[in-house]
Every structure is written in C-alpha cells, then in structure tokens.
Amino acid sequence: MGSDNDIPVACSAPGKVLFTGGYLVLDRQYTGLVFGLDARIYVYVQALSESTSTPTLVVRSPQFQDAEWRYGYRKVEDNGGIQATQLKTAAFMRCYVLEYLKLHWPTTLGSSLFTIWADKDYYSTPGMPKGRFVDFKVPLHEAHKTGLGSSAALVTAFTAATLAYYLPPDIFSLASGNGRTKLHNLAQAAHCSAQGKVGSGFDVAAAAYGSCVYRRFSPKVLEEIGEPGEPGFSTRLRAVTDDTSPHQKWDTSIDEAAAIVPKGLLLVMCDVDCGSETVGMVKKVLNWRKERPEEATPLWSDLQRANENLGQQLRSIASTPTSSGIQSLRTIILTIRSLIRQMSVKAGVPVEPPVVTALIDACSDLPGVVGGMVPGAGGYDAVALLVEDKEEALSGLQEFLARYRSEGNENDGGRIGKVRLLGVKQEHEGVRMEDVGHNALADI
Numbered sequence: 483m484g485s486d487n488d489i490p491v492a493c494s495a496p497g498k499v500l501f502t503g504g505y506l507v508l509d510r511q512y513t514g515l516v517f518g519l520d521a522r523i524y525v526y527v528q529a530l531s532e533s534t535s536t537p538t539l540v541v542r543s544p545q546f547q548d549a550e551w552r553y554g555y556r557k558v559e560d561n562g563g564i565q566a567t568q569l570k571t572a573a574f575m576r577c578y579v580l581e582y583l584k585l586h587w588p589t590t591l592g593s594s595l596f597t598i599w600a601d602k603d604y605y606s607t608p609g610m611p612k613g614r615f616v617d618f619k620v621p622l623h624e625a626h627k628t629g630l631g632s633s634a635a636l637v638t639a640f641t642a643a644t645l646a647y648y649l650p651p652d653i654f655s656l657a658s659g660n661g662r663t664k665l666h667n668l669a670q671a672a673h674c675s676a677q678g679k680v681g682s683g684f685d686v687a688a689a690a691y692g693s694c695v696y697r698r699f700s701p702k703v704l705e706e707i708g709e710p711g712e713p714g715f716s717t718r719l720r721a722v723t724d725d726t727s728p729h730q731k732w733d734t735s736i737d738e739a740a741a742i743v744p745k746g747l748l749l750v751m752c753d754v755d756c757g758s759e760t761v762g763m764v765k766k767v768l769n770w771r772k773e774r775p776e777e778a779t780p781l782w783s784d785l786q787r788a789n790e791n792l793g794q795q796l797r798s799i800a801s802t803p804t805s806s807g808i809q810s811l812r813t814i815i816l817t818i819r820s821l822i823r824q825m826s827v828k829a830g831v832p833v834e835p836p837v838v839t840a841l842i843d844a845c846s847d848l849p850g851v852v853g854g855m856v857p858g859a860g861g862y863d864a865v866a867l868l869v870e871d872k873e874e875a876l877s878g879l880q881e882f883l884a885r886y887r888s889e890g891n892e893n894d895g896g897r898i899g900k901v902r903l904l905g906v907k908q909e910h911e912g913v914r915m916e917d918v919g920h921n922a923l924a925d926i
C-alpha cells in the first residue's frame with residue numbers, strides 16, 4: 483500500500499523552450515527567457531495490484547515498446563539513504579525522491595505503479611497520428627526527440643506525483659509556495675543525477691514554474707550532495723531540498739511574471755530534419771569564452787541587454803498592443819540573432835548556422851510572422867517562431883514549410899531537410915495536479 487488511503491494521483495509538467503539566453507544562462511550573471519509549452523508529461527501513480535515479497539516500484543511508459551522498469555529498494559546504514567536495486571532493464575530514474583519521502587514517512591513505503599504518458603510532440607512521429615497520447619511504435623531509445631525537454635518534465639512530474647501520492651497534504655502540497663519550492667529543489671537534484679552533470683537547470687525550472695525569466699543556482703548547491711548510498715547522503719539531500727544547508731543556500735531566481743507572450747501572439751516550434759551532428763557545442767562555446775574573454779565578455783553583455791529588451795518589449799505589448807510595438811519587437815529579435823551569429827562565427831560553433839538563418843529569414847517574411855530564434859543551444863534541429871494568433875498566419879506558415887526546401891550546402895557545415903510545425907505553443911503554467919479521472923490517463 484502507498485499512502486494511507488491509497489488514492490491514485492496524477493501530475494503533469496510542461497516542456498520548455500529557451501527562447502533567449504542559451505549559453506548565457508549557464509552563468510549566474512546572466513538570465514534566460516524560458517517559455518513553458520502546452521506539451522506535457524503526465525505521471526499517474528496507483529497501488530501495485532500484484533503482490534511482491536519486497537517493496538517494489540514499477541514504472542512503465544506504455545507508448546513505447548518494452549518500456550517497463552522494476553525497482554526494489556532497501557535502506558542503507560549510516561544515514562546513506564535508500565538504494566534502489568534495478569530489478570529489470572536500465573532506466574535513469576534515481577532514488578532521490580524515495581529518499582526524501584522516507585525522511586517523512588519512516589515506515590515501509592508500499593509498492594506502487596507509475597504510468598508515464600507524453601504528449602505526442604515530444605517525439606517526431608511519422609504521419610499525423612490522431613489523439614493526444616499516441617503509440618510511438620518504437621523502443622524509447624529509438625524515438626526521435628524534438629527537444630522539448632522530456633527528461634526535465636518527466637523528472638518533475640514524477641517527483642510531484644510521488645510526493646503527492648505518499649505524503650499527506652499538510653506535509654507536501656503543490657498548492658503552497660513552499661511545496662513548489664521543495665519540489666523544484668528536489669527535481670533539480672534528481673535531474674542532475676539522472677543527466678550526470680549540473681547544467682543550468684532552466685528546463686526543470688520551466689517544468690516546475692512554467693514560463694519565467696530564469697537565473698540559475700550556484701552549481702555548489704548541488705555539487706556537495708554526493709551519491710545515494712554514501713554516508714550522510716540522506717541528511718545532505720534533505721538540507722538541499724528544504725534549503726536548510728548552513729553552507730550553501732539556493733540562489734536561483736525565477737520570475738514568472740516577467741515571461742509573457744502577449745495576447746494576440748503565439749510562440750510556436752518547428753522541428754527540423756537535420757543531417758548534421760552538433761555534439762559538444764556547449765563545451766566548444768564555453769572553451770572559446772574562456773580563451774577569448776576580451777571578445778566574449780562584451781558579446782555576452784550585449785546579448786544580455788538585447789534579451790532583456792525582448793522580455794521588456796513583450797511585456798509592453800501585453801499591456802499596450804500597438805503595431806509600432808510589434809515592429810520594435812521584430813527589430814530586437816533581429817539584433818539578438820545578429821549577436822548570436824557573431825557568437826557562432828567567433829566560437830566556430832553553428833549556433834545559428836547559415837541554413838537556419840535562411841529558414842528563419844524566410845519565415846519572418848511571411849504575413850503574420852514576427853520573427854524567430856534558434857532555441858536553447860541552437861544548431862540545426864529546431865526553430866522557435868513568434869506568430870500572430872490568427873488562423874491565416876498559422877496556415878500560411880504551415881503551407882510554406884510543407885514546400886520549403888533548404889538551399890544550404892555541405893560547405894555551410896550542415897544541411898537541413900523537412901521542416902514541420904509542431905502542434906505546441908507557449909503555456910504559462912508549470913507542474914500541476916491532474917484529475918485522476920482524466921480519460922486517457924485512467925485508461926491503464
């Protein structure tokens with residue numbers, strides 16, 4: 483049995499797009515403008531009906547082939563926390579959440595079943611399957627991600643659902659600011675562990691809070707936790723989650739009110755088939771920045787200023803929509819893109835490569851398209867566009883993309899193939915509880 487009354491729980495968390503601030507957001511001096519998306523990952527928790535000799539967690543993802551993982555767990559001496567024993571296939575879920583739970587719930591945790599559902603736009607699916615939660619018809623490792631941040635959304639929804647399932651509302655509730663903060667902290671810790679590195683964390687922040695202007699935490703906050711099973715891990719994890727460490731406080735700043743897509747505009751995403759690898763881009767940009775601070779520092783300052791202008795302009799249009807406001811928005815986007823191209827050339831990294839410049843320029847010339855950006859780390863595989871919220875603007879864009887053929891060549895460093903408008907748009911809300919009666923979620 484899980485919680486006292488064994489009531490199933492469902493939570494969902496949104497995907498993300500880092501519209502501006504890629505690379506800069508890795509450094510606390512700068513910020514990122516990140517939008518949550520209406521593509522969500524859902525986690526449904528219920529008691530496990532099969533009987534097991536030891537407490538067992540079963541996690542399954544029915545949209546993929548062979549996607550079921552079983553975990554047993556046991557308490558480790560010396561305050562080392564809970565160690566999960568993988569009973570079946572490898573998966574990335576770690577025991578952070580369980581460990582935190584155990585601190586509040588010292589009796590044995592019951593066995594439970596976690597079912598994961600992902601909105602279809604997280605993966606490129608051949609054809610246009612109908613319905614929200616489609617069968618991707620491949621094993622997870624063969625699925626083509628569209629870059630919407632599935633792992634951060636999953637870890638955040640999973641963490642929220644687990645805490646909400648096992649803990650009474652007076653100890654954990656997403657409705658309280660304190661509950662959401664703890665969820666954010668714990669999900670950041672679990673996600674870093676799953677990824678094997680401490681990134682900027684903007685994706686987990688968007689999953690937890692939705693759209694926001696994000697300033698990262700000092701890496702030190704998470705670097706000292708150590709690994710599950712090590713002496714004192716449990717105490718350190720609790721201090722990090724509850725933010726009671728005497729050594730290092732959370733210093734993240736998440737401003738949800740500052741990230742607005744004004745009424746009348748839509749932020750949409752295009753998935754690009756690409757024939758080039760962009761592995762190691764972050765490392766290369768950071769190396770260049772380190773080696774050439776005299777070039778990088780002024781560029782970073784200019785980009786930060788332009789990115790702040792963009793956020794400010796979006797807020798200004800939201801309060802007073804004018805066509806001159808939209809025109810200024812266009813100009814600011816072009817300024818940011820030009821700075822990003824300088825970064826690309828100087829660092830020798832295809833953040834906005836020529837073929838993508840051509841694509842965004844062509845889209846920006848279409849009626850109703852305000853402008854576009856390479857999201858996140860950039861590269862060849864996606865673009866984010868700001869478009870007027872009008873049927874004709876979207877259908878015009880869709881028709882244009884269906885006919886689009888890139889004229890790029892290998893000398894540009896890469897090629898792009900088909901471009902597809904994803905069915906996602908910006909959504910402000912972060913992680914939330916879902917109605918367990920939701921038809922598709924309950925269908926298990």
Ligand SMILES: Nc1ncnc2c1ncn2[C@@H]1O[C@H](COP(=O)(O)OP(=O)(O)OP(=O)(O)O)[C@@H](O)[C@H]1O
Pocket residue numbers: 543549573574598599600622627628629630631632633634636677685
């Ligand atoms: N629907 C799902 N069911 C089960 N596991 C999933 C699902 N979606 C994502 N995952 C897990 O998240 C991992 C993806 O993490 P990865 O770091 O590759 O992508 P990501 O950080 O989400 O990338 P991006 O930000 O580009 O979208 C998968 O390997 C899998 O372990």
Ligand SMILES: C[C@@](O)(CCOP(=O)(O)O)CC(=O)O
Pocket residue numbers: 500503504505506507508629681682683684764857858859860
């Ligand atoms: C380059 C970087 O700033 C953004 C990467 O974003 P994405 O994974 O491409 O969406 C890295 C980070 O912030 O962790």
